[in-house]
Structure formats: structure tokens, C-alpha cells
Amino acid sequence: MPSTSAAASPSVKSLLIMSVPAVLIGVASAVMLWLLDTVSGWLQDVLWTTMPAWFGATEATPWWIFTVLTLTGLLVGVVVWLVPGHAGPDSATTSLVDAPPPLTTLPSILLAVVIGLAGGVSLGPENPIIAVNAGIAVAAMARFSTAVPPTLVVMLASSATIGALFGTPVAAALVFTGAVAAAKGGGELWDKLFLPVAAAGAGAVTMHLLGGSSISFQMTPIGQADGLMLLEGVLVAAVSAAVGIAAAWALPLAHRLFHALRHPVLISFAGGVVLGVLGIVGGPMTLFKGLDQTAMLITDPGDYTAGQLALFAGVKVVALVVAAAAGFRGGRIFPAVFVGVALGLLAHALLPGIPISLAVACGTLGIVLVATRDGWIAIFVGAALVSDPIVLPMLCLIVLPIWLVVMKAPELIVTKRAVATPAT
Incomplete structure (x- = not known):
């Protein structure tokens, strides 16, 4: 009753x-x-x-x-x-x-x-x-x-x-x-x-x-799913989550390092210098919030070699940590999505047997799950990116073992406010 x-x-x-x-x-x-x-x-x-x-x-x-x-x-x-x-x-x-x-x-x-x-x-x-x-x-x-x-x-x-x-x-x-x-x-x-x-x-x-940007793109659909694809998806998502966990571990350390400079101008200036060097290494593809660059990767995935995709993902995740640690204002989801897409395309390039839509969705799911600690957002963003209806139920299963790992890992956030006091 x-x-x-x-x-x-x-x-x-x-x-x-x-x-x-x-x-x-x-x-x-x-x-x-x-x-x-x-x-x-x-x-x-x-x-x-x-x-x-x-x-x-x-x-x-x-x-x-x-x-x-x-x-x-x-x-x-x-x-x-x-x-x-x-x-x-x-x-x-x-x-x-x-x-x-x-x-x-x-x-x-x-x-x-x-x-x-x-x-x-x-x-x-x-x-x-x-x-x-x-x-x-x-x-x-x-x-x-x-x-x-x-x-x-x-x-x-x-x-x-x-x-x-x-x-x-x-x-x-x-x-x-x-x-x-x-x-x-x-x-x-x-x-x-x-x-x-x-x-x-x-x-x-x-x-x-108003003509705003969309995160939904068209990719080659899976077609017929099988059990092996689930295992491949778990592998891709696990690697992506591991990259996110490494970033979550590094963020507080980088935050303390930059904020040891004390003055907000010095903190962000030093961050800008490091981001400038990273920008030279990674090129324009690794700059900005990453939505337009994500679209470029998904639209023409064959234009990039495995080495380039690894470089893009590595530089972007470091740039994300540096930008967040050095006092810049912004969110971590969109850059994480770019990293996840690059990792998914890298997985497909190294193991062509993995369907490209599943690889991209799982690459996104892993790191976004770390960045948000929210399984719904991770599933939704991964499924929305590739517009493949078969991917959604697969992500609902793939997210479960990944969540068991992520739930005990550090969050991509600085919990103690080690923020420099503005000079007066």
C-alpha cells in the first residue's frame, strides 16, 4: 500500500x-x-x-x-x-x-x-x-x-x-x-x-x-552486431577511461604546480606558454574547445594516420589538463569528447575489424564517463555522435564494467580549492 x-x-x-x-x-x-x-x-x-x-x-x-x-x-x-x-x-x-x-x-x-x-x-x-x-x-x-x-x-x-x-x-x-x-x-x-x-x-x-552546432554526425553503421563487438567495445572504452583517469590523476598535481606561482596573471600566463608549445606540437586540430575539430575527424576519418590520431589525443588531453589547472575558465566535456573520438578512430585504424561507429562511441564513452562521473551523459554523447541505433544498447552494456573501474578512480576535478588569491 x-x-x-x-x-x-x-x-x-x-x-x-x-x-x-x-x-x-x-x-x-x-x-x-x-x-x-x-x-x-x-x-x-x-x-x-x-x-x-x-x-x-x-x-x-x-x-x-x-x-x-x-x-x-x-x-x-x-x-x-x-x-x-x-x-x-x-x-x-x-x-x-x-x-x-x-x-x-x-x-x-x-x-x-x-x-x-x-x-x-x-x-x-x-x-x-x-x-x-x-x-x-x-x-x-x-x-x-x-x-x-x-x-x-x-x-x-x-x-x-x-x-x-x-x-x-x-x-x-x-x-x-x-x-x-x-x-x-x-x-x-x-x-x-x-x-x-x-x-x-x-x-x-x-x-x-539559432543555427547552433550539433554533436550528431553520420558514420558507417555497425550492421549486424555480435558478441565479439561487445568485447572490442569494452577494450576501447577501457583504454579511453584509462587516459581519462591519468588526466584526473595529473590535474591536481598540475593545479598545485601552476598555483605555486601565486599571482593569477603569472598562473594563466605560464599556462598560455605551455599551451602555446602544445599547440605547435599538435597543430590547429588540438586547439579550441574541440567540437569543430571533432566534426573534422568524424567527417573525414581516413585523412589521418594512426600516428596523427595518437598525437591529437595525447596533445589534447595534456592541453585539457594544463588549461584546467592554469586558471582558464571552461568545461572539460567537449575537449574530452575530442580525445575520445581520436582514441576511437585510433582503435579502428589499428584494429580495422572494430566497426568505426562503435569504436568512436566507446572511445567517447570511456573518457566522458571519467570527466562527468555520469553514465547517462557518457552513453548519450557516445550514441549521439555516431547516430547508429544499434550502438545505444551496446553502450548500455559496455558502460557497466567501465563504471566499476571509474567509480573508484580519481575525478577530473580539483576537490581542494588551491586557488591563488588575487593580488590587491
Whole structure:
């Protein structure tokens, strides 16, 4: 018999009423992400296409790569040091969804993120833009209405932004399923998911209408699956997870090393110098958040040798650790996706018997599982990348043994805030 102490499910009327702010938050969050992408994309084009031509260089010219990344580190350090709000919390210490920062911090966060994205830093926009959208939504809702609790507003803004980032509300629904299922108070799960899905759907549709990027690509499908493919998939995912675990182990060490410099300008400047050297080694393919470069790898996988793919993956994962450790603001998922795709294509190049779509999906699943500690995101991103329906049920099995390894491994996050105090 159902417990009489469980809270009743919300009424249809209340869900419809609450859908209005949910959809508004979804649209606004997508617009903010689109603006961030547009501004940083414009600045990226100036820095890497227009300006190099003035000096007879290109985006692949070694001295230009080194110069831009070094100056990017310097500028981000100045923002962290001098701009009010100091670019918010160190991204190396934050999760995908965290407490929203105060409004006064948001301009400095956006400035640091735009500089980093345009300058070629190997971090994505996800952590900062979720924080910014959540902060704006909480402040706006507090001003115009107190009917929606701040914790729900944060969930709606986060859902909306995740929906916009990945182009579908399903990603947000999966991410918040665990959190919602653990919430107290009873009621049907879909009653609790109703508003986050509404916000995420609005965010995803708005982003599509604005012409935002997609993470879904067409790859040669598996065709007929067999048991051997499962074992091959586990192997690829395990290797990818091992690379992610190595990065997770290295991140706190690198964080302490860079922050021993104490001053935020020196920290990010040193990071920019290292990223500049890595950029010379890996070339333009290993720069930026990695989404466009992921598309290039998946679209023309035959254009790259096994050696090049290994180089891309190795340089990118080191660049991800350095960028996160050196005070740059950004998320770790998109660079991790690039590394996973490169590792998957490398596995296919070395062992051609592995279907390319399964190799890419499993390569992505392993490292994203380490980066997010969320099996749903890892499965969803891996399946979405290759657009092969047979891959999805296989990933649901492959993720199980990989999770048993990852759950005891270090997280790709700095848990102790060894953040330099801004100079006064």
C-alpha cells in the first residue's frame, strides 16, 4: 500500500503554470549560449584568420599559435586578477552543475570564457555558461516572482543549457534523472522531470533555430552486431577511461604546480606558454574547445594516420589538463569528447575489424564517463555522435564494467580549492 506520508503529485494546472517560466528560462538560456558562441566565434575568426594574414602567417604557423595562446593566458590572468568578480570560481574546482555565482561575478566569467574560447584554449563553454544562466535565472526569478524555489530555478536553467549545448532535451532529462529520483517527497518521477524537460526542450529547439552546432554526425553503421563487438567495445572504452583517469590523476598535481606561482596573471600566463608549445606540437586540430575539430575527424576519418590520431589525443588531453589547472575558465566535456573520438578512430585504424561507429562511441564513452562521473551523459554523447541505433544498447552494456573501474578512480576535478588569491 502506498505510504500516506508521501507528498501528492502536482496538479495539471500547477505544471502548466510552471511551464511558462520553464520555457522562458529555456529560451533565454539558449540565447545566452548562442551569444557566447557567436561572440567568441567572431573573435576566433579575427585572431586565427584575419590577423595572421596581416603578418604573412596562418593559423598553423607555429610562432602565431604560440603568441596567441601565450597572450590569451596573459589576458585571462589579468581578468582573474583585476576585473570585479575575478572570473568566478576556478573551473578546475567546479562540477557541471554547481551553486550559481552572484550577478556581479557574471561579466568577468563571460569575459574570461570568451577570451579562452577564441584564443584556442582546450576547454569548452559548458561549466561557465551553466553557471551564468543559473545566476541570471535565479536573480530574475527572485525579482519578478517567488513562486519558483531557487533550487528549482537552478535545475531549470541547468537543464535548459544542457539541452542547448547538446541539441536535445534528452541529455538534460538523463542528467537529472538520478538527482530527481533521489529527491524526497514522493510523486511520480515524470512529474518531477516535467519542468526540467520543458526547459531543456525550449533550450534545445531555440539553439537549433539559432543555427547552433550539433554533436550528431553520420558514420558507417555497425550492421549486424555480435558478441565479439561487445568485447572490442569494452577494450576501447577501457583504454579511453584509462587516459581519462591519468588526466584526473595529473590535474591536481598540475593545479598545485601552476598555483605555486601565486599571482593569477603569472598562473594563466605560464599556462598560455605551455599551451602555446602544445599547440605547435599538435597543430590547429588540438586547439579550441574541440567540437569543430571533432566534426573534422568524424567527417573525414581516413585523412589521418594512426600516428596523427595518437598525437591529437595525447596533445589534447595534456592541453585539457594544463588549461584546467592554469586558471582558464571552461568545461572539460567537449575537449574530452575530442580525445575520445581520436582514441576511437585510433582503435579502428589499428584494429580495422572494430566497426568505426562503435569504436568512436566507446572511445567517447570511456573518457566522458571519467570527466562527468555520469553514465547517462557518457552513453548519450557516445550514441549521439555516431547516430547508429544499434550502438545505444551496446553502450548500455559496455558502460557497466567501465563504471566499476571509474567509480573508484580519481575525478577530473580539483576537490581542494588551491586557488591563488588575487593580488590587491
